[in-house]
Amino acid sequence: MILNFTDMLYALSYALDAVESEFNGIMEGHGKRVAWISACMGRTAGMSRRELIDLTGLAILHDNAVVEFAYHDPAESAPDRKKYVMFEDWDSFRGHCIRGEKRVRLMPFITNPENVILYHHENADGSGPFGKTAENIPPAAQIIHLADTVDVYLHFGRISEKDREQVERFVLGNRGIMFSPRIVDLFMETFDTAMVKSVEEMGVTRSLRSVVPEGVKDFSPKEIQGITDFFAGIVDDKSSFTRDHSVGVARKAEEMARFYGWSEEKAERFRFAGAFHDIGKLVVNNDILEKPGRLTGDEFLEMQNHASQTYKVLSGIRGCEDITEWAANHHEKLDGNGYPRGLTEQQLSFEDRLMACIDVYQALREKRPYKDGLTHSRTIAVMRDMAARRKLDGGIIRDMDRVFGTQTGREVS
Ligand SMILES: [Fe+2]
Ligand SMILES: [Fe+2]
Ligand SMILES: [Fe+2]
Ligand SMILES: [Fe+2]
Structure with a gap:
Protein backbone atom coordinates (compact mmCIF):
# COMPACT_ATOMS: atom_id res chain seq x y z
CA MET A 1 0.00 0.00 0.00
CA ASP A 218 4.89 1.33 -1.22
CA PHE A 219 4.73 -0.46 2.13
CA SER A 220 4.44 -4.25 2.29
CA PRO A 221 1.44 -5.81 4.09
CA LYS A 222 3.79 -6.70 6.96
CA GLU A 223 4.96 -3.10 7.30
CA ILE A 224 1.37 -1.83 7.25
CA GLN A 225 0.56 -4.40 9.91
CA GLY A 226 3.41 -2.99 12.01
CA ILE A 227 2.02 0.53 11.67
CA THR A 228 -1.50 -0.53 12.67
CA ASP A 229 -0.19 -2.61 15.59
CA PHE A 230 1.87 0.34 16.76
CA PHE A 231 -1.14 2.65 16.97
CA ALA A 232 -3.47 -0.06 18.28
CA GLY A 233 -0.98 -0.47 21.16
CA ILE A 234 -1.17 3.22 22.01
CA VAL A 235 -4.95 3.20 21.88
CA ASP A 236 -4.91 0.11 24.08
CA ASP A 237 -2.72 1.78 26.69
CA LYS A 238 -5.16 4.62 26.88
CA SER A 239 -8.36 2.66 27.04
CA SER A 240 -8.23 -1.05 27.64
CA PHE A 241 -11.18 -2.23 25.61
CA THR A 242 -10.66 -0.10 22.51
CA ARG A 243 -7.69 -1.99 21.18
CA ASP A 244 -9.36 -5.32 20.75
CA HIS A 245 -12.18 -3.40 19.20
CA SER A 246 -9.99 -1.72 16.56
CA VAL A 247 -8.11 -4.92 15.83
CA GLY A 248 -11.43 -6.79 15.52
CA VAL A 249 -12.91 -4.18 13.19
CA ALA A 250 -9.76 -4.23 11.04
CA ARG A 251 -9.81 -8.00 10.73
CA LYS A 252 -13.49 -8.13 9.87
CA ALA A 253 -13.07 -5.29 7.39
CA GLU A 254 -10.51 -7.38 5.54
CA GLU A 255 -12.70 -10.49 5.63
CA MET A 256 -15.66 -8.62 4.19
CA ALA A 257 -13.43 -7.05 1.54
CA ARG A 258 -12.38 -10.56 0.48
CA PHE A 259 -16.00 -11.74 0.50
CA TYR A 260 -16.85 -8.95 -1.95
CA GLY A 261 -13.85 -9.86 -4.10
CA TRP A 262 -12.12 -6.49 -3.82
CA SER A 263 -8.53 -6.12 -5.01
CA GLU A 264 -5.64 -6.75 -2.59
CA GLU A 265 -4.86 -3.04 -2.53
CA LYS A 266 -8.44 -2.06 -1.72
CA ALA A 267 -8.79 -4.77 0.92
CA GLU A 268 -5.64 -3.49 2.58
CA ARG A 269 -6.84 0.09 2.52
CA PHE A 270 -10.18 -0.95 3.97
CA ARG A 271 -8.43 -2.85 6.72
CA PHE A 272 -6.30 0.21 7.47
CA ALA A 273 -9.49 2.28 7.76
CA GLY A 274 -10.87 -0.32 10.17
CA ALA A 275 -7.76 -0.17 12.34
CA PHE A 276 -7.89 3.63 12.54
CA HIS A 277 -11.65 4.23 12.65
CA ASP A 278 -11.62 5.08 16.37
CA ILE A 279 -8.21 6.82 16.45
CA GLY A 280 -10.15 9.99 17.38
CA LYS A 281 -10.75 8.39 20.77
CA LEU A 282 -7.16 9.30 21.65
CA VAL A 283 -8.40 12.86 21.77
CA VAL A 284 -11.40 12.06 24.00
CA ASN A 285 -10.82 12.29 27.74
CA ASN A 286 -10.36 8.97 29.52
CA ASP A 287 -12.86 9.86 32.22
CA ILE A 288 -15.49 9.60 29.51
CA LEU A 289 -14.02 6.64 27.60
CA GLU A 290 -13.79 4.57 30.76
CA LYS A 291 -16.86 5.79 32.60
CA PRO A 292 -18.63 2.70 33.93
CA GLY A 293 -22.19 4.04 33.92
CA ARG A 294 -24.30 5.99 31.48
CA LEU A 295 -22.85 9.15 29.96
CA THR A 296 -24.54 12.50 30.59
CA GLY A 297 -25.67 14.57 27.59
CA ASP A 298 -22.48 16.62 27.47
CA GLU A 299 -20.29 13.59 27.95
CA PHE A 300 -22.10 11.84 25.15
CA LEU A 301 -21.44 14.80 22.88
CA GLU A 302 -17.74 14.66 23.72
CA MET A 303 -17.72 10.93 23.07
CA GLN A 304 -19.39 11.56 19.68
CA ASN A 305 -16.65 14.04 18.90
CA HIS A 306 -14.27 11.09 18.38
CA ALA A 307 -15.61 10.55 14.86
CA SER A 308 -14.81 14.15 13.84
CA GLN A 309 -11.40 13.74 15.43
CA THR A 310 -10.79 10.59 13.38
CA TYR A 311 -11.59 12.69 10.31
CA LYS A 312 -9.29 15.47 11.47
CA VAL A 313 -6.40 13.10 12.07
CA LEU A 314 -6.68 10.99 8.91
CA SER A 315 -7.51 13.83 6.53
CA GLY A 316 -4.01 15.14 7.13
CA ILE A 317 -2.56 12.17 5.22
CA ARG A 318 -2.46 12.96 1.53
CA GLY A 319 -3.50 10.05 -0.65
CA CYS A 320 -5.72 8.56 2.08
CA GLU A 321 -8.93 10.41 1.19
CA ASP A 322 -10.89 7.17 0.68
CA ILE A 323 -9.62 5.70 3.96
CA THR A 324 -10.53 8.90 5.80
CA GLU A 325 -14.14 8.72 4.59
CA TRP A 326 -14.56 5.02 5.36
CA ALA A 327 -13.10 5.46 8.83
CA ALA A 328 -14.75 8.71 9.86
CA ASN A 329 -18.26 7.84 8.65
CA HIS A 330 -18.65 4.77 10.81
CA HIS A 331 -21.31 6.38 13.03
CA GLU A 332 -23.41 7.77 10.18
CA LYS A 333 -26.87 6.22 9.79
CA LEU A 334 -28.98 5.69 6.68
CA ASP A 335 -31.78 7.91 8.04
CA GLY A 336 -29.40 10.86 8.40
CA ASN A 337 -29.47 10.83 12.20
CA GLY A 338 -25.92 9.61 12.67
CA TYR A 339 -22.83 11.68 13.48
CA PRO A 340 -20.68 13.66 12.95
CA ARG A 341 -22.10 14.93 9.67
CA GLY A 342 -25.60 13.47 9.55
CA LEU A 343 -25.02 12.05 6.06
CA THR A 344 -27.95 10.27 4.42
CA GLU A 345 -28.37 6.97 2.59
CA GLN A 346 -27.67 8.65 -0.76
CA GLN A 347 -24.50 10.28 0.54
CA LEU A 348 -23.04 7.18 2.14
CA SER A 349 -20.94 4.91 -0.04
CA PHE A 350 -21.23 1.13 0.15
CA GLU A 351 -17.88 1.06 1.98
CA ASP A 352 -19.11 3.64 4.53
CA ARG A 353 -22.16 1.52 5.27
CA LEU A 354 -20.15 -1.64 5.47
CA MET A 355 -17.75 -0.07 7.98
CA ALA A 356 -20.71 1.13 10.07
CA CYS A 357 -22.13 -2.42 10.13
CA ILE A 358 -18.78 -3.96 11.05
CA ASP A 359 -18.33 -1.44 13.88
CA VAL A 360 -21.75 -2.26 15.35
CA TYR A 361 -21.24 -6.00 14.91
CA GLN A 362 -17.85 -5.90 16.62
CA ALA A 363 -19.08 -3.69 19.48
CA LEU A 364 -22.12 -5.87 20.18
CA ARG A 365 -20.08 -9.06 20.26
CA GLU A 366 -17.45 -7.66 22.60
CA LYS A 367 -17.50 -8.05 26.33
CA ARG A 368 -17.08 -4.67 28.00
CA PRO A 369 -16.82 -3.76 31.67
CA TYR A 370 -20.51 -2.85 31.66
CA LYS A 371 -21.93 -5.59 29.39
CA ASP A 372 -21.51 -9.14 28.14
CA GLY A 373 -20.77 -9.92 24.53
CA LEU A 374 -23.73 -11.11 22.42
CA THR A 375 -23.72 -14.29 20.36
CA HIS A 376 -23.52 -14.03 16.59
CA SER A 377 -27.23 -14.71 16.06
CA ARG A 378 -28.31 -12.29 18.76
CA THR A 379 -26.03 -9.64 17.24
CA ILE A 380 -27.53 -10.15 13.79
CA ALA A 381 -31.04 -9.93 15.26
CA VAL A 382 -30.24 -6.58 16.91
CA MET A 383 -28.71 -5.31 13.68
CA ARG A 384 -31.74 -6.43 11.63
CA ASP A 385 -33.87 -4.39 13.94
CA MET A 386 -31.58 -1.41 13.30
CA ALA A 387 -31.92 -1.99 9.54
CA ALA A 388 -35.71 -1.99 9.88
CA ARG A 389 -35.37 1.46 11.49
CA ARG A 390 -33.17 2.64 8.57
CA LYS A 391 -30.04 2.81 10.68
CA LEU A 392 -27.97 0.14 8.96
CA ASP A 393 -27.93 -1.50 5.53
CA GLY A 394 -29.99 -4.72 5.62
CA GLY A 395 -28.27 -6.25 2.59
CA ILE A 396 -24.86 -5.92 4.20
CA ILE A 397 -26.17 -7.48 7.42
CA ARG A 398 -27.33 -10.52 5.38
CA ASP A 399 -23.82 -10.81 3.91
CA MET A 400 -22.19 -10.48 7.31
CA ASP A 401 -24.48 -13.18 8.65
CA ARG A 402 -23.18 -15.47 5.90
CA VAL A 403 -19.53 -14.61 6.47
CA PHE A 404 -19.38 -14.58 10.26
CA GLY A 405 -22.23 -17.01 10.99
CA THR A 406 -20.34 -19.92 9.48
CA GLN A 407 -17.24 -19.09 11.55
CA THR A 408 -18.98 -19.20 14.87
CA GLY A 409 -20.82 -22.45 14.13
CA ARG A 410 -24.35 -23.12 15.14
CA GLU A 411 -25.28 -21.16 18.16
CA VAL A 412 -28.22 -21.36 20.45
CA SER A 413 -29.19 -17.85 21.35
FE1 LIG B 1 10.04 10.57 27.24
FE1 LIG C 1 8.73 14.52 25.46
FE1 LIG D 1 -16.55 4.93 16.96
FE1 LIG E 1 -15.71 1.63 16.82
Whole structure:
Protein backbone atom coordinates (compact mmCIF):
# COMPACT_ATOMS: atom_id res chain seq x y z
CA MET A 1 0.00 0.00 0.00
CA ILE A 2 1.39 3.39 -0.97
CA LEU A 3 1.52 5.64 2.04
CA ASN A 4 2.99 9.02 2.84
CA PHE A 5 4.80 8.02 6.02
CA THR A 6 5.83 11.54 7.07
CA ASP A 7 2.29 12.87 6.50
CA MET A 8 0.94 10.03 8.59
CA LEU A 9 3.28 10.84 11.47
CA TYR A 10 2.44 14.54 11.40
CA ALA A 11 -1.26 13.73 11.36
CA LEU A 12 -1.10 11.19 14.15
CA SER A 13 1.19 13.29 16.33
CA TYR A 14 -1.81 15.51 16.97
CA ALA A 15 -3.61 12.54 18.56
CA LEU A 16 -0.48 11.46 20.47
CA ASP A 17 -0.05 14.98 21.83
CA ALA A 18 -3.63 14.96 23.01
CA VAL A 19 -2.89 11.84 25.06
CA GLU A 20 0.27 13.33 26.47
CA SER A 21 -1.37 16.60 27.44
CA GLU A 22 -4.25 14.75 29.09
CA PHE A 23 -1.86 12.74 31.20
CA ASN A 24 0.96 15.14 31.97
CA GLY A 25 -0.25 18.54 30.89
CA ILE A 26 2.38 19.01 28.20
CA MET A 27 1.63 21.73 25.69
CA GLU A 28 -0.06 20.75 22.44
CA GLY A 29 2.31 20.24 19.56
CA HIS A 30 5.15 18.92 21.73
CA GLY A 31 5.96 15.94 19.47
CA LYS A 32 6.21 18.05 16.36
CA ARG A 33 8.26 20.76 18.03
CA VAL A 34 10.74 18.16 19.29
CA ALA A 35 10.82 16.87 15.71
CA TRP A 36 11.42 20.37 14.40
CA ILE A 37 14.38 21.08 16.68
CA SER A 38 15.77 17.58 15.98
CA ALA A 39 15.33 17.87 12.21
CA CYS A 40 17.10 21.23 12.13
CA MET A 41 19.99 19.79 14.12
CA GLY A 42 20.06 16.72 11.86
CA ARG A 43 20.27 18.95 8.83
CA THR A 44 23.17 20.92 10.30
CA ALA A 45 24.90 17.62 11.08
CA GLY A 46 24.65 16.70 7.37
CA MET A 47 22.35 13.72 7.83
CA SER A 48 21.20 11.90 4.71
CA ARG A 49 17.63 12.10 3.46
CA ARG A 50 16.83 8.72 4.96
CA GLU A 51 18.39 9.54 8.33
CA LEU A 52 16.51 12.81 8.47
CA ILE A 53 13.16 11.13 7.78
CA ASP A 54 13.81 8.57 10.51
CA LEU A 55 15.09 11.12 13.04
CA THR A 56 11.95 13.19 12.52
CA GLY A 57 9.70 10.14 12.89
CA LEU A 58 11.46 8.99 16.05
CA ALA A 59 11.28 12.50 17.50
CA ILE A 60 7.53 12.62 16.89
CA LEU A 61 7.10 9.22 18.50
CA HIS A 62 9.64 9.70 21.32
CA ASP A 63 6.95 9.61 24.01
CA ASN A 64 4.80 6.89 22.46
CA ALA A 65 4.72 5.07 25.80
CA VAL A 66 3.45 7.67 28.19
CA VAL A 67 0.16 6.61 29.63
CA GLU A 68 1.01 3.39 31.37
CA PHE A 69 3.84 4.99 33.33
CA ALA A 70 1.86 7.93 34.58
CA TYR A 71 0.51 7.03 37.96
CA HIS A 72 -2.82 7.93 39.38
CA ASP A 73 -2.66 9.96 42.55
CA PRO A 74 -5.92 9.56 44.47
CA ALA A 75 -5.09 12.56 46.66
CA GLU A 76 -5.29 14.83 43.66
CA SER A 77 -8.98 14.74 43.08
CA ALA A 78 -9.65 18.45 42.69
CA PRO A 79 -11.10 19.01 39.20
CA ASP A 80 -8.57 21.66 38.28
CA ARG A 81 -5.63 19.39 38.93
CA LYS A 82 -4.33 16.62 36.75
CA LYS A 83 -5.13 13.22 38.14
CA TYR A 84 -2.04 11.71 36.63
CA VAL A 85 1.47 12.56 37.62
CA MET A 86 4.36 11.59 35.46
CA PHE A 87 7.36 9.51 36.31
CA GLU A 88 7.99 9.72 39.98
CA ASP A 89 11.12 7.55 39.91
CA TRP A 90 13.81 6.07 37.66
CA ASP A 91 11.89 2.82 37.42
CA SER A 92 8.99 4.44 35.68
CA PHE A 93 11.37 6.40 33.44
CA ARG A 94 13.07 3.17 32.44
CA GLY A 95 9.73 1.48 31.88
CA HIS A 96 8.64 4.36 29.67
CA CYS A 97 11.82 4.08 27.60
CA ILE A 98 11.83 0.27 27.32
CA ARG A 99 8.22 0.08 26.28
CA GLY A 100 8.56 2.99 23.86
CA GLU A 101 11.60 1.36 22.22
CA LYS A 102 9.88 -2.00 21.93
CA ARG A 103 6.83 -0.51 20.34
CA VAL A 104 8.68 1.80 17.96
CA ARG A 105 10.41 -1.26 16.47
CA LEU A 106 7.05 -2.11 14.91
CA MET A 107 7.34 0.97 12.72
CA PRO A 108 8.93 0.55 9.27
CA PHE A 109 11.80 3.00 9.66
CA ILE A 110 14.28 3.01 6.80
CA THR A 111 17.61 2.96 8.62
CA ASN A 112 16.72 0.40 11.33
CA PRO A 113 17.44 2.79 14.17
CA GLU A 114 18.20 1.11 17.46
CA ASN A 115 17.95 2.31 21.07
CA VAL A 116 17.04 5.87 20.15
CA ILE A 117 13.82 5.79 22.15
CA LEU A 118 15.42 3.57 24.80
CA TYR A 119 18.00 6.24 25.59
CA HIS A 120 16.04 9.42 24.93
CA HIS A 121 16.24 10.43 28.62
CA GLU A 122 19.94 9.67 29.15
CA ASN A 123 22.22 12.46 30.29
CA ALA A 124 25.68 12.75 28.75
CA ASP A 125 27.38 12.50 32.16
CA GLY A 126 25.72 9.17 33.00
CA SER A 127 23.18 10.60 35.44
CA GLY A 128 20.15 9.42 33.44
CA PRO A 129 17.81 6.46 34.03
CA PHE A 130 20.16 3.81 32.54
CA GLY A 131 23.39 5.55 33.54
CA LYS A 132 24.72 5.61 29.96
CA THR A 133 27.34 8.18 29.07
CA ALA A 134 27.55 10.11 25.79
CA GLU A 135 29.75 7.60 23.91
CA ASN A 136 27.12 4.89 24.47
CA ILE A 137 24.07 6.92 23.50
CA PRO A 138 23.11 7.01 19.79
CA PRO A 139 23.46 10.58 18.40
CA ALA A 140 19.77 10.61 17.40
CA ALA A 141 18.81 9.87 21.03
CA GLN A 142 21.06 12.70 22.21
CA ILE A 143 19.52 15.13 19.74
CA ILE A 144 15.98 14.15 20.77
CA HIS A 145 16.88 14.43 24.45
CA LEU A 146 18.11 17.98 23.98
CA ALA A 147 15.13 18.95 21.81
CA ASP A 148 12.70 17.38 24.28
CA THR A 149 14.24 19.13 27.27
CA VAL A 150 14.37 22.48 25.53
CA ASP A 151 10.70 22.20 24.58
CA VAL A 152 9.42 20.95 27.92
CA TYR A 153 11.33 23.32 30.16
CA LEU A 154 11.50 26.36 27.97
CA HIS A 155 8.30 26.16 25.96
CA PHE A 156 9.97 26.46 22.60
CA GLY A 157 6.57 26.79 20.92
CA ARG A 158 5.97 30.07 22.66
CA ILE A 159 9.40 31.61 22.72
CA SER A 160 10.19 34.64 20.73
CA GLU A 161 13.47 36.12 19.65
CA LYS A 162 14.02 37.73 23.04
CA ASP A 163 13.90 34.35 24.81
CA ARG A 164 16.65 32.92 22.66
CA GLU A 165 19.26 33.97 25.12
CA GLN A 166 17.57 32.03 27.93
CA VAL A 167 17.49 28.88 25.77
CA GLU A 168 21.15 29.25 24.88
CA ARG A 169 22.14 29.85 28.48
CA PHE A 170 20.28 26.71 29.56
CA VAL A 171 21.85 24.52 26.87
CA LEU A 172 25.37 25.90 27.37
CA GLY A 173 24.99 25.53 31.15
CA ASN A 174 24.36 21.82 30.61
CA ARG A 175 27.36 21.25 28.34
CA GLY A 176 28.96 18.01 29.46
CA ILE A 177 26.20 17.44 32.04
CA MET A 178 22.86 16.70 30.36
CA PHE A 179 24.19 17.07 26.84
CA SER A 180 27.52 16.14 25.30
CA PRO A 181 29.74 19.03 24.09
CA ARG A 182 29.28 17.76 20.52
CA ILE A 183 25.50 17.95 20.72
CA VAL A 184 25.59 21.35 22.41
CA ASP A 185 27.86 22.68 19.63
CA LEU A 186 25.49 21.24 17.04
CA PHE A 187 22.55 22.96 18.70
CA MET A 188 24.37 26.30 18.98
CA GLU A 189 25.29 26.09 15.31
CA THR A 190 21.67 25.34 14.41
CA PHE A 191 19.64 27.54 16.72
CA ASP A 192 19.17 30.87 15.01
CA THR A 193 16.57 33.56 14.38
CA ALA A 194 15.28 31.81 11.27
CA MET A 195 14.52 28.66 13.24
CA VAL A 196 12.41 30.52 15.79
CA LYS A 197 10.75 32.70 13.18
CA SER A 198 9.82 29.75 11.00
CA VAL A 199 7.64 28.23 13.74
CA GLU A 200 6.17 31.63 14.57
CA GLU A 201 5.31 32.46 11.00
CA MET A 202 4.55 29.15 9.26
CA GLY A 203 3.58 26.93 12.16
CA VAL A 204 5.45 23.81 13.08
CA THR A 205 4.02 21.43 10.44
CA ARG A 206 4.89 23.66 7.52
CA SER A 207 8.29 24.32 9.02
CA LEU A 208 8.88 20.58 9.23
CA ARG A 209 7.77 20.07 5.64
CA SER A 210 10.26 22.72 4.54
CA VAL A 211 13.18 20.81 6.06
CA VAL A 212 12.31 17.11 6.09
CA PRO A 213 11.96 15.18 2.80
CA GLU A 214 8.72 13.28 2.29
CA GLY A 215 8.80 9.55 2.96
CA VAL A 216 6.34 8.20 0.40
CA LYS A 217 6.71 4.47 -0.17
CA ASP A 218 4.89 1.33 -1.22
CA PHE A 219 4.73 -0.46 2.13
CA SER A 220 4.44 -4.25 2.29
CA PRO A 221 1.44 -5.81 4.09
CA LYS A 222 3.79 -6.70 6.96
CA GLU A 223 4.96 -3.10 7.30
CA ILE A 224 1.37 -1.83 7.25
CA GLN A 225 0.56 -4.40 9.91
CA GLY A 226 3.41 -2.99 12.01
CA ILE A 227 2.02 0.53 11.67
CA THR A 228 -1.50 -0.53 12.67
CA ASP A 229 -0.19 -2.61 15.59
CA PHE A 230 1.87 0.34 16.76
CA PHE A 231 -1.14 2.65 16.97
CA ALA A 232 -3.47 -0.06 18.28
CA GLY A 233 -0.98 -0.47 21.16
CA ILE A 234 -1.17 3.22 22.01
CA VAL A 235 -4.95 3.20 21.88
CA ASP A 236 -4.91 0.11 24.08
CA ASP A 237 -2.72 1.78 26.69
CA LYS A 238 -5.16 4.62 26.88
CA SER A 239 -8.36 2.66 27.04
CA SER A 240 -8.23 -1.05 27.64
CA PHE A 241 -11.18 -2.23 25.61
CA THR A 242 -10.66 -0.10 22.51
CA ARG A 243 -7.69 -1.99 21.18
CA ASP A 244 -9.36 -5.32 20.75
CA HIS A 245 -12.18 -3.40 19.20
CA SER A 246 -9.99 -1.72 16.56
CA VAL A 247 -8.11 -4.92 15.83
CA GLY A 248 -11.43 -6.79 15.52
CA VAL A 249 -12.91 -4.18 13.19
CA ALA A 250 -9.76 -4.23 11.04
CA ARG A 251 -9.81 -8.00 10.73
CA LYS A 252 -13.49 -8.13 9.87
CA ALA A 253 -13.07 -5.29 7.39
CA GLU A 254 -10.51 -7.38 5.54
CA GLU A 255 -12.70 -10.49 5.63
CA MET A 256 -15.66 -8.62 4.19
CA ALA A 257 -13.43 -7.05 1.54
CA ARG A 258 -12.38 -10.56 0.48
CA PHE A 259 -16.00 -11.74 0.50
CA TYR A 260 -16.85 -8.95 -1.95
CA GLY A 261 -13.85 -9.86 -4.10
CA TRP A 262 -12.12 -6.49 -3.82
CA SER A 263 -8.53 -6.12 -5.01
CA GLU A 264 -5.64 -6.75 -2.59
CA GLU A 265 -4.86 -3.04 -2.53
CA LYS A 266 -8.44 -2.06 -1.72
CA ALA A 267 -8.79 -4.77 0.92
CA GLU A 268 -5.64 -3.49 2.58
CA ARG A 269 -6.84 0.09 2.52
CA PHE A 270 -10.18 -0.95 3.97
CA ARG A 271 -8.43 -2.85 6.72
CA PHE A 272 -6.30 0.21 7.47
CA ALA A 273 -9.49 2.28 7.76
CA GLY A 274 -10.87 -0.32 10.17
CA ALA A 275 -7.76 -0.17 12.34
CA PHE A 276 -7.89 3.63 12.54
CA HIS A 277 -11.65 4.23 12.65
CA ASP A 278 -11.62 5.08 16.37
CA ILE A 279 -8.21 6.82 16.45
CA GLY A 280 -10.15 9.99 17.38
CA LYS A 281 -10.75 8.39 20.77
CA LEU A 282 -7.16 9.30 21.65
CA VAL A 283 -8.40 12.86 21.77
CA VAL A 284 -11.40 12.06 24.00
CA ASN A 285 -10.82 12.29 27.74
CA ASN A 286 -10.36 8.97 29.52
CA ASP A 287 -12.86 9.86 32.22
CA ILE A 288 -15.49 9.60 29.51
CA LEU A 289 -14.02 6.64 27.60
CA GLU A 290 -13.79 4.57 30.76
CA LYS A 291 -16.86 5.79 32.60
CA PRO A 292 -18.63 2.70 33.93
CA GLY A 293 -22.19 4.04 33.92
CA ARG A 294 -24.30 5.99 31.48
CA LEU A 295 -22.85 9.15 29.96
CA THR A 296 -24.54 12.50 30.59
CA GLY A 297 -25.67 14.57 27.59
CA ASP A 298 -22.48 16.62 27.47
CA GLU A 299 -20.29 13.59 27.95
CA PHE A 300 -22.10 11.84 25.15
CA LEU A 301 -21.44 14.80 22.88
CA GLU A 302 -17.74 14.66 23.72
CA MET A 303 -17.72 10.93 23.07
CA GLN A 304 -19.39 11.56 19.68
CA ASN A 305 -16.65 14.04 18.90
CA HIS A 306 -14.27 11.09 18.38
CA ALA A 307 -15.61 10.55 14.86
CA SER A 308 -14.81 14.15 13.84
CA GLN A 309 -11.40 13.74 15.43
CA THR A 310 -10.79 10.59 13.38
CA TYR A 311 -11.59 12.69 10.31
CA LYS A 312 -9.29 15.47 11.47
CA VAL A 313 -6.40 13.10 12.07
CA LEU A 314 -6.68 10.99 8.91
CA SER A 315 -7.51 13.83 6.53
CA GLY A 316 -4.01 15.14 7.13
CA ILE A 317 -2.56 12.17 5.22
CA ARG A 318 -2.46 12.96 1.53
CA GLY A 319 -3.50 10.05 -0.65
CA CYS A 320 -5.72 8.56 2.08
CA GLU A 321 -8.93 10.41 1.19
CA ASP A 322 -10.89 7.17 0.68
CA ILE A 323 -9.62 5.70 3.96
CA THR A 324 -10.53 8.90 5.80
CA GLU A 325 -14.14 8.72 4.59
CA TRP A 326 -14.56 5.02 5.36
CA ALA A 327 -13.10 5.46 8.83
CA ALA A 328 -14.75 8.71 9.86
CA ASN A 329 -18.26 7.84 8.65
CA HIS A 330 -18.65 4.77 10.81
CA HIS A 331 -21.31 6.38 13.03
CA GLU A 332 -23.41 7.77 10.18
CA LYS A 333 -26.87 6.22 9.79
CA LEU A 334 -28.98 5.69 6.68
CA ASP A 335 -31.78 7.91 8.04
CA GLY A 336 -29.40 10.86 8.40
CA ASN A 337 -29.47 10.83 12.20
CA GLY A 338 -25.92 9.61 12.67
CA TYR A 339 -22.83 11.68 13.48
CA PRO A 340 -20.68 13.66 12.95
CA ARG A 341 -22.10 14.93 9.67
CA GLY A 342 -25.60 13.47 9.55
CA LEU A 343 -25.02 12.05 6.06
CA THR A 344 -27.95 10.27 4.42
CA GLU A 345 -28.37 6.97 2.59
CA GLN A 346 -27.67 8.65 -0.76
CA GLN A 347 -24.50 10.28 0.54
CA LEU A 348 -23.04 7.18 2.14
CA SER A 349 -20.94 4.91 -0.04
CA PHE A 350 -21.23 1.13 0.15
CA GLU A 351 -17.88 1.06 1.98
CA ASP A 352 -19.11 3.64 4.53
CA ARG A 353 -22.16 1.52 5.27
CA LEU A 354 -20.15 -1.64 5.47
CA MET A 355 -17.75 -0.07 7.98
CA ALA A 356 -20.71 1.13 10.07
CA CYS A 357 -22.13 -2.42 10.13
CA ILE A 358 -18.78 -3.96 11.05
CA ASP A 359 -18.33 -1.44 13.88
CA VAL A 360 -21.75 -2.26 15.35
CA TYR A 361 -21.24 -6.00 14.91
CA GLN A 362 -17.85 -5.90 16.62
CA ALA A 363 -19.08 -3.69 19.48
CA LEU A 364 -22.12 -5.87 20.18
CA ARG A 365 -20.08 -9.06 20.26
CA GLU A 366 -17.45 -7.66 22.60
CA LYS A 367 -17.50 -8.05 26.33
CA ARG A 368 -17.08 -4.67 28.00
CA PRO A 369 -16.82 -3.76 31.67
CA TYR A 370 -20.51 -2.85 31.66
CA LYS A 371 -21.93 -5.59 29.39
CA ASP A 372 -21.51 -9.14 28.14
CA GLY A 373 -20.77 -9.92 24.53
CA LEU A 374 -23.73 -11.11 22.42
CA THR A 375 -23.72 -14.29 20.36
CA HIS A 376 -23.52 -14.03 16.59
CA SER A 377 -27.23 -14.71 16.06
CA ARG A 378 -28.31 -12.29 18.76
CA THR A 379 -26.03 -9.64 17.24
CA ILE A 380 -27.53 -10.15 13.79
CA ALA A 381 -31.04 -9.93 15.26
CA VAL A 382 -30.24 -6.58 16.91
CA MET A 383 -28.71 -5.31 13.68
CA ARG A 384 -31.74 -6.43 11.63
CA ASP A 385 -33.87 -4.39 13.94
CA MET A 386 -31.58 -1.41 13.30
CA ALA A 387 -31.92 -1.99 9.54
CA ALA A 388 -35.71 -1.99 9.88
CA ARG A 389 -35.37 1.46 11.49
CA ARG A 390 -33.17 2.64 8.57
CA LYS A 391 -30.04 2.81 10.68
CA LEU A 392 -27.97 0.14 8.96
CA ASP A 393 -27.93 -1.50 5.53
CA GLY A 394 -29.99 -4.72 5.62
CA GLY A 395 -28.27 -6.25 2.59
CA ILE A 396 -24.86 -5.92 4.20
CA ILE A 397 -26.17 -7.48 7.42
CA ARG A 398 -27.33 -10.52 5.38
CA ASP A 399 -23.82 -10.81 3.91
CA MET A 400 -22.19 -10.48 7.31
CA ASP A 401 -24.48 -13.18 8.65
CA ARG A 402 -23.18 -15.47 5.90
CA VAL A 403 -19.53 -14.61 6.47
CA PHE A 404 -19.38 -14.58 10.26
CA GLY A 405 -22.23 -17.01 10.99
CA THR A 406 -20.34 -19.92 9.48
CA GLN A 407 -17.24 -19.09 11.55
CA THR A 408 -18.98 -19.20 14.87
CA GLY A 409 -20.82 -22.45 14.13
CA ARG A 410 -24.35 -23.12 15.14
CA GLU A 411 -25.28 -21.16 18.16
CA VAL A 412 -28.22 -21.36 20.45
CA SER A 413 -29.19 -17.85 21.35
FE1 LIG B 1 10.04 10.57 27.24
FE1 LIG C 1 8.73 14.52 25.46
FE1 LIG D 1 -16.55 4.93 16.96
FE1 LIG E 1 -15.71 1.63 16.82
